Amino acid sequence: MGRLRNASFTVKVDAGSLQEFDQHSVRTDWITPDHAKRIPNHTMKFFIFLCLLATACSAGDLTGNWLLATPNGDGTTRRTYFKLQQRGDRITGTIRWTLHLFSITQSTGGPENFTITASMPIGPSERRVTYRGKLVGGELQVTEIKAQAPGPTMMAHRVPDAEGALPARIEPPALHPVHDNGLARTPPMGWNSWNKFANHIDDATVRGIADAMASNGMRDAGYVYVNIDDTWEGERDARGNIQPNRKFPNMKALADYVHSKGLKLGIYSSPGPNTCEGYEGSYGHEEQDARTYAAWGIDYLKYDWCGAFTIYKDSEMQAVYQKMGDALLASGRSIVYSLCQYGFEDVWKWGPSVGGNLWRTAGDISDSWESMSRIGFSQERLAPYARPGHWNDPDMLEIGNGHMSDTEYKTHMSLWSMLAAPLIAGNDVRAMSTSIHDILTNPEVIAIDQDKAGHQARRVWQSGQQEVWSRELADGDIAVAVFNRAPQVARVTFRWADAGIRKTPSRIRDLWRHNESKECGVEYSAEVPGHGVELLRIR
Ligand code: GLA
Numbered sequence: 001m002g003r004l005r006n007a008s009f010t011v012k013v014d015a016g017s018l019q020e021f022d023q024h025s026v027r028t029d030w031i032t033p034d035h036a037k038r039i040p041n042h043t044m045k046f047f048i049f050l051c052l053l054a055t056a057c058s059a060g061d062l063t064g065n066w067l068l069a070t071p072n073g074d075g076t077t078r079r080t081y082f083k084l085q086q087r088g089d090r091i092t093g094t095i096r097w098t099l100h101l102f103s104i105t106q107s108t109g110g111p112e113n114f115t116i117t118a119s120m121p122i123g124p125s126e127r128r129v130t131y132r133g134k135l136v137g138g139e140l141q142v143t144e145i146k147a148q149a150p151g152p153t154m155m156a157h158r159v160p161d162a163e164g165a166l167p168a169r170i171e172p173p174a175l176h177p178v179h180d181n182g183l184a185r186t187p188p189m190g191w192n193s194w195n196k197f198a199n200h201i202d203d204a205t206v207r208g209i210a211d212a213m214a215s216n217g218m219r220d221a222g223y224v225y226v227n228i229d230d231t232w233e234g235e236r237d238a239r240g241n242i243q244p245n246r247k248f249p250n251m252k253a254l255a256d257y258v259h260s261k262g263l264k265l266g267i268y269s270s271p272g273p274n275t276c277e278g279y280e281g282s283y284g285h286e287e288q289d290a291r292t293y294a295a296w297g298i299d300y301l302k303y304d305w306c307g308a309f310t311i312y313k314d315s316e317m318q319a320v321y322q323k324m325g326d327a328l329l330a331s332g333r334s335i336v337y338s339l340c341q342y343g344f345e346d347v348w349k350w351g352p353s354v355g356g357n358l359w360r361t362a363g364d365i366s367d368s369w370e371s372m373s374r375i376g377f378s379q380e381r382l383a384p385y386a387r388p389g390h391w392n393d394p395d396m397l398e399i400g401n402g403h404m405s406d407t408e409y410k411t412h413m414s415l416w417s418m419l420a421a422p423l424i425a426g427n428d429v430r431a432m433s434t435s436i437h438d439i440l441t442n443p444e445v446i447a448i449d450q451d452k453a454g455h456q457a458r459r460v461w462q463s464g465q466q467e468v469w470s471r472e473l474a475d476g477d478i479a480v481a482v483f484n485r486a487p488q489v490a491r492v493t494f495r496w497a498d499a500g501i502r503k504t505p506s507r508i509r510d511l512w513r514h515n516e517s518k519e520c521g522v523e524y525s526a527e528v529p530g531h532g533v534e535l536l537r538i539r
Pocket of ligand 1 (some may be wrong): 194229230242275276277304306340364
């Protein structure tokens with residue numbers, strides 16, 4: 001009302017823009033005193049009446065662009081834009097959290113109390129969010145409704161309509177083959193922060209992990225990459241150079257430290273403007289970022305599609321990934337290139353040609369038998385695509401994260417090794433039990449994973465929930481894994497010939513018990529615990 005008091009000369013309501021009314025953004029720079037002199041008195045009165053009416057009607061309206069700014073605690077801010085249209089008791093519009101653009105599909109209630117559900121397609125599936133909210137003193141109070149418990153209640157405020165709009169599209173370059181970087185001749189081994197620490201990763205933790213890996217036998221067992229996942233990113237400086245956020249005060253110094261331990265440092269980014277967690281991505285800065293990584297001493301990049309979803313079509317992934325492949329090569333440093341786009345677009349068919357050393361073949365793993373076994377046992381058809389320098393990546397290990405039994409973690413380790421999968425530990429290696437340590441560092445199992453021939457295992461025999469996988473090794477031995485996917489113990493008996501092994505083995509080595517048997521008949525029979533495995537090396 002204060003604004004309208006001097007309205008007779010200065011108030012301006014953007015003509016024709018109902019949204020401006022709705023946003024209460026009654027601007028004062030449009031009608032100058034000069035204009036006002038020319039406007040007849042009765043017109044002006046009617047105009048003011050309209051202003052008052054519009055303001056009164058829109059007082060409780062949800063329509064507008066609302067920004068929810070949540071500090072991440074590291075100097076960066078998560079921004080969520082609720083772009084709402086209220087028509088009667090119906091609310092439509094979008095919710096944009098980082099580069100996730102959700103469309104509102106359902107709503108109930110109004111300004112006093114509303115619930116909105118929005119979804120966005122992610123490949124063949126979709127992601128949904130639900131918020132409850134109300135208008136409180138001109139601000140929007142919102143609470144995310146989650147399956148477990150509601151999130152915190154937060155206040156969003158009105159911002160100009162254009163704020164938070166998607167950046168302009170940058171055409172990806174025409175497709176061309178990227179040279180092989182000569183790295184990852186065996187599947188990369190190391191550690192990554194995401195599975196255990198998610199957003200709670202910082203410089204001190206990474207140093208602690210590197211210390212542990214250098215002293216607990218992991219490094220010597222082959223785990224050399226120490227990879228920082230999402231949430232290390234800060235803002236760009238005036239020249240557009242990416243800066244780490246407060247949690248990583250000096251990335252070069254951290255790389256030097258990790259290198260001093262005989263380890264290598266990995267980092268994470270996205271081809272989109274933002275990462276999955278809403279941090280700064282490499283969009284439009286690919287070469288610059290690759291140069292920065294090289295200058296810091298980075299040895300591995302995980303490049304996560306996430307933030308690119310709303311800019312590019314899935315079918316453009318190849319060109320977009322190639323752009324960073326080129327940039328890494330041009331940086332002059334040897335940087336392993338890990339593609340993370342969840343196995344869309346048959347990435348195994350083009351991953352090598354965009355410079356990729358490994359590519360995710362599935363969505364995110366979680367620390368459960370269901371998730372691990374669903375992903376691991378579905379990799380069979382991808383076997384032809386694994387080879388030295390280029391690997392299928394069924395995602396990082398969950399071994400030691402606490403929600404599977406040691407038997408199940410042995411199956412996880414055995415299956416990943418049979419698949420010639422990258423072995424990227426995802427637990428807190430500073431504090432792990434002896435049994436978890438021994439599962440992760442079993443040299444005979446790692447030798448299967450790291451076999452130079454790089455043949456990914458095939459399923460060669462199956463009976464119900466029991467199955468046998470095998471892979472040929474460089475020295476002529478054959479690795480055989482006998483899995484029992486059932487929850488209860490099972491006796492598994494099969495003839496070698498039925499598993500594609502034509503000659504009776506002369507020696508069978510058990511890679512978990514570390515013992516050997518020379519009495520090998522035409523068939524193999526063993527009791528395998530529920531969700532367990534027998535991992536054998538046969539000659
Ligand atoms: C995606 C990836 C995960 C992890 C997170 C980080 O979900 O698939 O592995 O990197 O992003 O935001």
